[in-house]
Amino acid sequence: MEKGWESMNTAQRRTEILKLLQQEEKPVAARAMASQFGVSRQVIVQDMAVIRASTPGILSTTRGYVLQQDKYIACTREFKVRHGQEQAAEELNLIVDCGGRVKNISISHRVYGRVTAEMDIRSRQDVNEFVQAINNSHSSVLSSATSGYHYHLIEASSQERLDLIGEQLKKAGFLAPLQPWEKEKHHNI
Numbered sequence: 001m002e003k004g005w006e007s008m009n010t011a012q013r014r015t016e017i018l019k020l021l022q023q024e025e026k027p028v029a030a031r032a033m034a035s036q037f038g039v040s041r042q043v044i045v046q047d048m049a050v051i052r053a054s055t056p057g058i059l060s061t062t063r064g065y066v067l068q069q070d071k072y073i074a075c076t077r078e079f080k081v082r083h084g085q086e087q088a089a090e091e092l093n094l095i096v097d098c099g100g101r102v103k104n105i106s107i108s109h110r111v112y113g114r115v116t117a118e119m120d121i122r123s124r125q126d127v128n129e130f131v132q133a134i135n136n137s138h139s140s141v142l143s144s145a146t147s148g149y150h151y152h153l154i155e156a157s158s159q160e161r162l163d164l165i166g167e168q169l170k171k172a173g174f175l176a177p178l179q180p181w182e183k184e185k186h187h188n189i
Helices: 010-023 030-037 041-054 085-097 124-137 142-146 159-171
Strands: 058-061 064-067 075-082 101-109 113-121 149-156
Touching (some): 010 030, 010 064, 030 041, 058 113, 085 101, 085 113, 085 124, 085 159, 101 142, 142 149
Antiparallel strands (some): 075 149, 101 113
16 A cells, blocks of 8 residues: 555545556556555545536446546547357457447347446457456356347548448448437437
8 A cells, every 4th residue: 555545535546546557558456546545445436426417427337446547529420240259359440449348238128128238449459358367267258138139339530441440341241230219319321
C-alpha cells in the first residue's frame, strides 16, 4: 500500500481514481485499484458506479475500467449480424482488420428486451483474449440466447471504414437482414 492512502476519504479516492484513468490508456482492473488504494474491490466497484454516473466515456471492460481517449472524432454504426460461437473470432478479426473497434454487443431478447455488454475490442490480440476468456469460463457467447443474432456497435475513423466493415461482414455471410421494426431504430447497411 502506498503511503498516505489510508487517510484518504471517499471523495479524495474517487478524484485519484479518475486521475489514474485519465493517465492510463489501457484498462485498469478494479482489483489493482483496490490494492493501490488499500480498499476492497467492492469499494472500487461502488466508486466506479458513482464516477461513471458523472463522467461520460468510462467503459467497463473484461480487463478493467478505461477512459475513452478522444484523439479523433470517431464514427459509429450498429451492425446486425448472425453466426455461431465458433465463428466469433473470425467475425471480430474481420472488424478489427478493417480498422474497426467493437464497442459492445447487444441482443434483442423477446423476454428480457435489449441486453448490452461492453467489449472494447481493438486488435487481434483483444480478439484472442476474448475467445480465451469465453473458452476458459465454459460460458457461451451472449448471442447464443438469440439463435446467433446480435448487434455490434462499431467505431471507426470514417464512414468509409464503416462501409468497408459492412461490405466485408456481408461478403463473409455475417450481416443479418433488419426486420421492418428494426429499420426505424438502427442504421445499418
